[in-house]
Amino acid sequence: MPTGVAIRDVREQLFDAAERVLLRDGPNALTSRAVTTEAGCAKGVLHRHFADFDAFLAELVLDRVRRLDGRAEALREAAGTGTVVGNLAAELAELFGSVAVAMVGLVTSRDGLRARLRRTTPTGVPLLTEATAMFASYLAAERDLGRLPAGADVDVLAPMLVGTGHLLFADRHGARPGLGEVRRVVAGIVPVEGRGQSGPLPCLERRRESSS
Numbered sequence: 001m002p003t004g005v006a007i008r009d010v011r012e013q014l015f016d017a018a019e020r021v022l023l024r025d026g027p028n029a030l031t032s033r034a035v036t037t038e039a040g041c042a043k044g045v046l047h048r049h050f051a052d053f054d055a056f057l058a059e060l061v062l063d064r065v066r067r068l069d070g071r072a073e074a075l076r077e078a079a080g081t082g083t084v085v086g087n088l089a090a091e092l093a094e095l096f097g098s099v100a101v102a103m104v105g106l107v108t109s110r111d112g113l114r115a116r117l118r119r120t121t122p123t124g125v126p127l128l129t130e131a132t133a134m135f136a137s138y139l140a141a142e143r144d145l146g147r148l149p150a151g152a153d154v155d156v157l158a159p160m161l162v163g164t165g166h167l168l169f170a171d172r173h174g175a176r177p178g179l180g181e182v183r184r185v186v187a188g189i190v191p192v193e194g195r196g197q198s199g200p201l202p203c204l205e206r207r208r209e210s211s212s
Helices: 004-025 032-039 043-049 053-066 068-077 084-096 100-109 111-117 128-144 154-169 179-189 203-210
Strands: none
Touching (some): 004 032, 004 053, 004 100, 032 043, 032 053, 043 053, 053 100, 053 111, 084 100, 084 128, 084 154, 100 111, 100 128, 100 154, 128 154, 154 179
16 A cells, blocks of 8 residues: 555656646646656556546646745745835746646636536636735735835735736747736736835845746
């Protein structure tokens, strides 16, 4: 009987393989055979750990959703440093420059997968819903620090940022928008206060630029 560690290792191996197929070939190419072939294991391995393929895909999406927790914490901790626009632009580029756009396409293309995910995300789209909460929390922190107007409605601004970011990066095969373009879009959405908006780039911006 495999140990818990071994089971987690197999799951991660399969999740990473599915992500590679999804990014390379798109949602329509994502099948159980494609995943196990990419992972270099027998097809039966996937079905030994998951009830069916939609159960596997649901766990894949939820695993990627859970990874947002650490990023949300890092973004909140960035409040008060660098610039509001710079922090937001860097995180949007990081979020949608990764697998998030492909995951959203996967969710919207499979009825069975959406039905399973409704058990944990009754409304909205997984990943986008959690990303919206992440940005709202950060914006609220910046508002409390006086770097956003006191009347800024973060529950309106956050979905605007996520929706615009998703549209900006939606073309999986086209050239990815540069950080400057993302900053320009964010600056058109977020009403920052004048004070505290200049100075060196924050850690989030430096991390994004170093990976470009």
